[in-house]
Amino acid sequence: MKTIKLLALLFISSLVFTGCSDDDHDDDHDHEEEVITTLNYTLTNGNDVVVLTYFDLDPDDSVSGTYSVSGNLTANTTYTGELTLENANDEDAEHIQEEIEAEKEEHEFFYTSTISDITISKTDMDDNGNLVGFDTTLTTVDAGTGSLTIVLKHEPTKPNDDNSTNAGGSTDIEVSFTVEVE
Amino acid sequence: MKSRKLFLIVLLLISNLAISQNCTYTFSGIVEDFHDKSVLIGATIHIKNLNKYTTSDVDGKFKIENLCVGKIIVEISHLACDKLILEIDLVDDLYRIIDLEHHIEELEEVHLRSNSKTEETSIEQNLKKEVLESFSDKSLGDALVTISGVSSLTTGSTIVKPMIHGLHSSRLLIVNNNVRLFDQDWGDEHAPNIDINSANTIQVIKGANTLRYGSDAIGGVIIVKPKKHAVKDSLFGSSLLSLNTNGQGGNFNTEIIKTYKSGYFFQLQTSIKRFGDFKTPDYYLTNTGIKNINSSIRFGFNSFKKGFDAYYSFVDNEFAILQSSHIGNVNDLVQAINSKEPRVIDDFSYDINTPKQSIQHHLGKIEAYQRFKDLGKLTLQADFQVNRRKEFDTRVGDLKDVPVIDLRLFTTSLQSNLTIDYLEDLKINTGLLGRFQQNDAIGGTGTEPLIPDYEKFDFGTYITGNYKLNLITELSAGIRYDFSSIKAEKSYSIWEWDDTYNYDELFPEFETGVIDGSDVLTEPEYTFHCFSASLGLSKHYTNDFSLLMNYGLASRIPNPSELFSDGLHHSTARIEVGFLTMEKENAHKFSIALERTNSNFGFAINPYYNYIKGYIQLIPFDTVTTIRGSFPIWHYNQIDAQIFGVDIDINKRISDSFNYRGNLSLLQGDNLTEDIPLIHMPGANITNNITYTNKEYHNLSVNLQHKTVFQQNRYPDYNFSTFNPVLQENVYVDISSTPPTYSLFNLNSSMSFNAFKEGTLKVEFSVHNLFNTSYREHLNRLRYYADELGRNFNVKIKLNY
CATH class of the missing domain: 2.40.170.20 (TonB-dependent receptor, beta-barrel domain)
Structure with missing residues (x-):
């Protein structure tokens, strides 16, 4: 009889465990909160505004994102550059940018162009007096076509030689636009 | 009981075929614990009708030589074990693995022979307590690597997945305390969650021959x-x-x-x-x-x-x-x-x-x-x-x-x-x-x-x-x-x-x-x-x-x-x-x-x-x-x-x-x-x-x-x-x-x-x-x-x- 009682106990306890685990199936399907879906690099010189945009609604799928450039840059011009980041999946799309701005010490943007006479300099600094790169000044000289690459490093060595390859850290953004100076 | 009779008849037939009374046969074997198959040292093996004695050695082995064809009654005893009496019709050299219901030995260090088996025919290797203790601050995978044919897939030095004959994760069954472990073992960087210190013995079965635990042991158990x-x-x-x-x-x-x-x-x-x-x-x-x-x-x-x-x-x-x-x-x-x-x-x-x-x-x-x-x-x-x-x-x-x-x-x-x-x-x-x-x-x-x-x-x-x-x-x-x-x-x-x-x-x-x-x-x-x-x-x-x-x-x-x-x-x-x-x-x-x-x-x-x-x-x-x-x-x-x-x-x-x-x-x-x-x-x-x-x-x-x-x-x-x-x-x-x-x-x-x-x-x-x-x-x-x-x-x- 003892064995039977014990068996009953086993069965009951297993039922109890099963019961406990059965949580209600609420909608706990998550959307990507952390991702950056949109990068806008807006270059302004008076009425001459050029916007470079990278957009990928779901960066974690196996589909590549899209590049768009609103127009050509003008030769011998100095633009004020402003970089904005968004997460289009988030109701508060600019939240991601605020978060990175709050951790400026751990982040830095790097700008490079194959058009050799373009110069881009970062104008904003973190609390330690090191460059960040949300705000820039871009100066063009001669006409030409090439790429403009923007890299965001997380936890780079700061200060550094402004070369993303030597700065260490891990890459959060690496986008490369085709631009024309005319 | 029918099959027992049948068995006896078969044995009798075989013994009748023996041409002459020849006293050159050997009865040997190994005495082991009924539960965990650890060998028992110093068990007495007494052939009652011939009054021949021997004891099992450090490997649990024994051997009685110069036996004649015929029936022998063997009594196997060991400290704190139930006596076991076997009646055997000896027709040839005989090797037997004898399981005794045994307890007291386990208070001391457990001695395991290298090939104690979960199943008699499976290809297994064991790690005993002393070996496991030297891996006390390591993981299960680290200890298992000491067995031939076992390697590990690791993430750094602390996350260690065991690998038997090149196979790992879902292809290995890990059984802890007779419970098959389910811990999201599918990822390469998911190590089995077992505290090696809670184990007394670990057996590695290389192959799919232990059906008791599952049908998917492609690598082993x-x-x-x-x-x-x-x-x-x-x-x-x-x-x-x-x-x-x-x-x-x-x-x-x-x-x-x-x-x-x-x-x-x-x-x-x-x-x-x-x-x-x-x-x-x-x-x-x-x-x-x-x-x-x-x-x-x-x-x-x-x-x-x-x-x-x-x-x-x-x-x-x-x-x-x-x-x-x-x-x-x-x-x-x-x-x-x-x-x-x-x-x-x-x-x-x-x-x-x-x-x-x-x-x-x-x-x-x-x-x-x-x-x-x-x-x-x-x-x-x-x-x-x-x-x-x-x-x-x-x-x-x-x-x-x-x-x-x-x-x-x-x-x-x-x-x-x-x-x-x-x-x-x-x-x-x-x-x-x-x-x-x-x-x-x-x-x-x-x-x-x-x-x-x-x-x-x-x-x-x-x-x-x-x-x-x-x-x-x-x-x-x-x-x-x-x-x-x-x-x-x-x-x-x-x-x-x-x-x-x-x-x-x-x-x-x-x-x-x-x-x-x-x-x-x-x-x-x-x-x-x-x-x-x-x-x-x-x-x-x-x-x-x-x-x-x-x-x-x-x-x-x-x-x-x-x-x-x-x-x-x-x-x-x-x-x-x-x-x-x-x-x-x-x-x-x-x-x-x-x-x-x-x-x-x-x-x-x-x-x-x-x-x-x-x-x-x-x-x-x-x-x-x-x-x-x-x-x-x-x-x-x-x-x-x-x-x-x-x-x-x-x-x-x-x-x-x-x-x-x-x-x-x-x-x-x-x-x-x-x-x-x-x-x-x-x-x-x-x-x-x-x-x-x-x-x-x-x-x-x-x-x-x-x-x-x-x-x-x-x-x-x-x-x-x-x-x-x-x-x-x-x-x-x-x-x-x-x-x-x-x-x-x-x-x-x-x-x-x-x-x-x-x-x-x-x-x-x-x-x-x-x-x-x-x-x-x-x-x-x-x-x-x-x-x-x-x-x-x-x-x-x-x-x-």
């Missing part, structure tokens, strides 16, 4: 066994402290056991492990510490006729993962591969920062058995497991302390096993299993779950038999059937569902019709029927030789990650894609073992061949351009594969105090579909041990070990080129090349002293990586980023009381 307790009034325990220079940490384990004459026992065990950053010969591995707390509690009742065993264990692991292994894109990976050192090298710290894993595993079970006269033993068991896995990545802002992966896996099962052993020569095991499993991808991670919510039901039934064909030969055979049904809930982007994978045409029945933005909600549902079988033959010759032959048919259903993975796997920095089209994997494994069990000169040669149809592998497929830049995509695919090799073990007594022990493992894996080598196959390796022992002087033992792991030259070339926009050039991504051959030397020494009244104190000193060699291991997932560990000095103090 690892059985973690607890201690059996004596039926007497006693209170005893042990504490072990282990301290290391590398990682500046260690482990403390303590256990206390109370046993009663009535058969009741109670056991409590706890271990705490803490390490900081480990060090290679040249630099600290920043963020590689561990924090573990494990506890287990066991109580039960033990008698020959009936008993029960209740067990609960809790494992809480926190593993830091090398900070430098966090990469953003392929170019970061290239930079890591090309630079000789990890990008972040800080001073020593105990801090556990991101990336890290935090895993909690609960396991509980109740097992009860009853023996029935003229039938056998019926065992019933109920168990449950909860596995909570959180993986943390380097994130920004509010999400810093939020895991990227948060999964809870709940498993419960009810099972029965009936051992029919009342027949002299035939032993049958049969049983039923019902299991329910539920995975919950817990919300709030801010990421799409890599593994979706699912529910799974399993039902299994098996029958295995072992038949003593004649005096030296045993045959075993078994079949098993498993039914599984799995139902998941998962969103796909409509675009991928319809166009990329064409699932809308392949699996329209999975669609629920619910569309959420650009996503379609689906409910994939599968049912699988799996058949598995085993066939074994063993021959035990009188001169310590034995020959074992095994065939195993195993069948494994695709695991959830192979079916449903779809997205970024943060901890591996790649997009992993599983497919709903996966089918089950079927394997045929043939193995032979020729063994000689002898302490003067023994060996085991074990060649094997495993053909796996529909082998599921995860391989680099492509790259995708994301905002982070170029990012690798890995796909699961299915191919036909073969893995074959040989394991060789040798032991030789050089002199009274010197012993040699060594093993060699050779293995080749082929992707037959594409005619290329199989990915992630262990390289050839060889181990040599020379041990000096002096029992007179505090049981002094000094062991020098050498291990060489040869470069794996057979690997599939999945290298590719990617454009680096910063450098404006294509860079070559060499993810396939393997690190060169390395050799390690380890030293281990121990001494025992008497302490207090009845206790013993054992002190162990060891040095790992004696020459501080810098090396990288092909099967370490972090081999692109950093070297393996440098020299470590370890001191262990164990007190038995």
Whole structure:
């Protein structure tokens, strides 16, 4: 009889465990909160505004994102550059940018162009007096076509030689636009 | 009874055939514990009608020579054991394995012979308590690597997955306390959650011949066994402290056991492990510490006729993962591969920062058995497991302390096993299993779950038999059937569902019709029927030789990650894609073992061949351009594969105090579909041990070990080129090349002293990586980023009381 009682106990306890685990199936399907879906690099010189945009609604799928450039840059011009980041999946799309701005010490943007006479300099600094790169000044000289690459490093060595390859850290953004100076 | 009569008649017939009365026969064998198959030393073997005596030796062996043909009545007795009387009609040399119901011995150190078997014909190897203790502050996988044919797939030095004959994860069954472990074993970086300190013996079965635990043991079975307790009034325990220079940490384990004459026992065990950053010969591995707390509690009742065993264990692991292994894109990976050192090298710290894993595993079970006269033993068991896995990545802002992966896996099962052993020569095991499993991808991670919510039901039934064909030969055979049904809930982007994978045409029945933005909600549902079988033959010759032959048919259903993975796997920095089209994997494994069990000169040669149809592998497929830049995509695919090799073990007594022990493992894996080598196959390796022992002087033992792991030259070339926009050039991504051959030397020494009244104190000193060699291991997932560990000095103090 003892064995039977014990068996009953086993069965009951297993039922109890099963019961406990059965949580209600609420909608706990998550959307990507952390991702950056949109990068806008807006270059302004008076009425001459050029916007470079990278957009990928779901960066974690196996589909590549899209590049768009609103127009050509003008030769011998100095633009004020402003970089904005968004997460289009988030109701508060600019939240991601605020978060990175709050951790400026751990982040830095790097700008490079194959058009050799373009110069881009970062104008904003973190609390330690090191460059960040949300705000820039871009100066063009001669006409030409090439790429403009923007890299965001997380936890780079700061200060550094402004070369993303030597700065260490891990890459959060690496986008490369085709631009024309005319 | 009918079969017993039949057996007698057959025996009589055979004995009548014996031409003349010849008194040259030998009755030999081995006496072992009925429960855990440990050998019994000093058992008396008395042939009553001839009044001949002998006792079993240190290996449990005995031999009585010059016996005549005819009936002998043998009484086998041992301290605190029930006497066993056997009537045997001797017609030839006879070898017998005699099981005694035994208890008291287990209070002392348990002596195990190297080939004590779960099944008589299976090819197994064991790790006994003393060996496990020297791995007290390491993992299960680290200890198992000492067995030939077992290697490990690691993530850094702390996350270690065992690998048998090149196979790991879902292809190995890990059985802890008779409960099959379910802890999200599908990921390469998911180590089994078992505290090695809670184990008394670990058995490794190389192959699919143990149908009792499942049909999917394509690689093999690892059985973690607890201690059996004596039926007497006693209170005893042990504490072990282990301290290391590398990682500046260690482990403390303590256990206390109370046993009663009535058969009741109670056991409590706890271990705490803490390490900081480990060090290679040249630099600290920043963020590689561990924090573990494990506890287990066991109580039960033990008698020959009936008993029960209740067990609960809790494992809480926190593993830091090398900070430098966090990469953003392929170019970061290239930079890591090309630079000789990890990008972040800080001073020593105990801090556990991101990336890290935090895993909690609960396991509980109740097992009860009853023996029935003229039938056998019926065992019933109920168990449950909860596995909570959180993986943390380097994130920004509010999400810093939020895991990227948060999964809870709940498993419960009810099972029965009936051992029919009342027949002299035939032993049958049969049983039923019902299991329910539920995975919950817990919300709030801010990421799409890599593994979706699912529910799974399993039902299994098996029958295995072992038949003593004649005096030296045993045959075993078994079949098993498993039914599984799995139902998941998962969103796909409509675009991928319809166009990329064409699932809308392949699996329209999975669609629920619910569309959420650009996503379609689906409910994939599968049912699988799996058949598995085993066939074994063993021959035990009188001169310590034995020959074992095994065939195993195993069948494994695709695991959830192979079916449903779809997205970024943060901890591996790649997009992993599983497919709903996966089918089950079927394997045929043939193995032979020729063994000689002898302490003067023994060996085991074990060649094997495993053909796996529909082998599921995860391989680099492509790259995708994301905002982070170029990012690798890995796909699961299915191919036909073969893995074959040989394991060789040798032991030789050089002199009274010197012993040699060594093993060699050779293995080749082929992707037959594409005619290329199989990915992630262990390289050839060889181990040599020379041990000096002096029992007179505090049981002094000094062991020098050498291990060489040869470069794996057979690997599939999945290298590719990617454009680096910063450098404006294509860079070559060499993810396939393997690190060169390395050799390690380890030293281990121990001494025992008497302490207090009845206790013993054992002190162990060891040095790992004696020459501080810098090396990288092909099967370490972090081999692109950093070297393996440098020299470590370890001191262990164990007190038995």
